[in-house]
Amino acid sequence: EAGVVQSPRYKIIEKKQPVAFWCNPISGHNTLYWYLQNLGQGPELLIRYENEEAVDDSQLPKDRFSAERLKGVDSTLKIQPAELGDSAVYLCASSLDLGTDNEQFFGPGTRLTVL
Amino acid sequence: GENVEQHPSTLSVQEGDSAVIKCTYSDSASNYFPWYKQELGKGPQLIIDIRSNVGEKKDQRIAVTLNKTAKHFSLHITETQPEDSAVYFCAASVFDYALNFGKGTSLLVTP
Numbered sequence: 313e314a315g316v317v318q319s320p321r322y323k324i325i326e327k328k329q330p331v332a333f334w335c336n337p338i339s340g341h342n343t344l345y346w347y348l349q350n351l352g353q354g355p356e357l358l359i360r361y362e363n364e365e366a367v368d369d370s371q372l373p374k375d376r377f378s379a380e381r382l383k384g385v386d387s388t389l390k391i392q393p394a395e396l397g398d399s400a401v402y403l404c405a406s407s408l409d410l411g412t413d414n415e416q417f418f419g420p421g422t423r424l425t426v427l
Numbered sequence: 428g429e430n431v432e433q434h435p436s437t438l439s440v441q442e443g444d445s446a447v448i449k450c451t452y453s454d455s456a457s458n459y460f461p462w463y464k465q466e467l468g469k470g471p472q473l474i475i476d477i478r479s480n481v482g483e484k485k486d487q488r489i490a491v492t493l494n495k496t497a498k499h500f501s502l503h504i505t506e507t508q509p510e511d512s513a514v515y516f517c518a519a520s521v522f523d524y525a526l527n528f529g530k531g532t533s534l535l536v537t538p
Binding site for chain 2: 416419
């Protein structure tokens with residue numbers, strides 16, 4: 313079975329440009345997470361979806377970041393405009409159900425470099 | 428919010444020795460404590476987890492212990508092998524909500 317798929321794997325953009333990341337979770341997983349991982353740090357949650365509903369977006373910088381999961385399956389995370397400090401790895405994870413013995417499965421991440 | 432501290436930041440052991448990584452957490456409501464292994468260029472992978480109703484859990488060469496009173500939990504890897512070299516993250520959460528990660532431990536196992 314395929315794991316969590318993310319694309320692109322790498323992205324280099326100039327500051328003030330927009331960028332978008334795509335995630336396809338494991339089939340049947342209704343909970344989807346976007347995490348930000350800075351170099352040498354652990355992942356930090358940006359947003360959590362249960363199906364198509366964003367149930368926790370308290371850590372998402374809403375002035376420049378947006379996310380959607382329109383059909384409750386794949387998801388897109390967007391930054392507009394990007395800043396130098398946004399350079400990081402953006403990880404997507406999914407789990408089968410919230411509140412049960414569910415493991416979060418992570419994708420390989422998208423490494424963003426903002427010049 | 429939850430604050431998870433992890434030590435050491437780097438750990439070097441010889442093949443066959445044991446490795447221990449320790450984490451503390453601040454939120455007494457946290458009840459789920461997973462450990463992830465992250466290899467270069469890959470996403471974190473769950474290696475073992477423990478819930479607050481259990482004090483210890485073991486899976487082959489890997490074990491985790493939890494002390495709820497002291498709010499700390501530890502990862503123990505015995506008979507280390509070179510392929511155990513990676514960055515290890517501890518995390519804590521209330522149920523299975525958003526994971527709060529430590530800063531990671533870079534483990535190097537030398538032959």
